[in-house]
Amino acid sequence: MEQVLEFIGNHPLLTGALGVAIAVLIGYEVSRLFRQWKELGTLEAVQLLNREDPVVLDVSNSTDYAKGHIQGAMHMPPSRIEAGNQQLLKFKDRPVLVYCRNNQVAPQMAGRLVKLGFTNVNVLGGGLTQWISDHQPVTRHKGAGKPEEGKGKRRKKSKDGKKSEAKETE
Known part of the structure; x- marks a missing residue:
């Protein structure tokens, strides 16, 4: 424990920067928990x-x-x-x-x-x-850019009559 306190005393800017980084990270994670999207x-x-x-x-x-x-x-x-x-x-x-x-x-x-x-x-x-x-x-x-109120109206059909869809890739 003495070594930690000595390190903090010898490197106040580094310790302060670490403290700020940890606070920002905690703040970000807390905000993610409470957002509704x-x-x-x-x-x-x-x-x-x-x-x-x-x-x-x-x-x-x-x-x-x-x-x-x-x-x-x-x-x-x-x-x-x-x-x-x-x-x-x-x-x-x-x-x-x-x-x-x-x-x-x-x-x-x-x-x-x-x-x-x-x-x-x-x-x-x-x-x-x-x-x-x-x-x-x-x-x-x-x-x-004009979505219809009903379902399935947004995507256009191709020449073969199939609805175009985005690819599901991993």
Whole structure:
């Protein structure tokens, strides 16, 4: 025990930095316990897309959305979520998948959706960058962002009549 106290006395900056790092880590873990939305990996997001027909919200800026987005994603800038967009509020009872380019904005918008009364809110971990890294499809089609209120209306059928789905990969 004497050696520990001596080390602390000899290295106050190092000890202080360690203390701050531990406090930040504990704070982050505690905040994760109390948030009311889930962060999904790519495989979990693909399963959600293929099984539950969620409303997919791209909260990136217009330029990033135009460069590419998940098929069927509705472009929903943060300002429209903050304002409680009426088009969005129609989907309170559906699962929601929120993402942005690098997962910088999506977690904040997920929290805002929970405050607006959404109960099944999910964030794509790593954002669109991770989605693309995991070899999942993106589209640049401008009309991709208007989900229907009924199920199964979002994905387009291919020439052979099959509904397009994201790949479930591990």
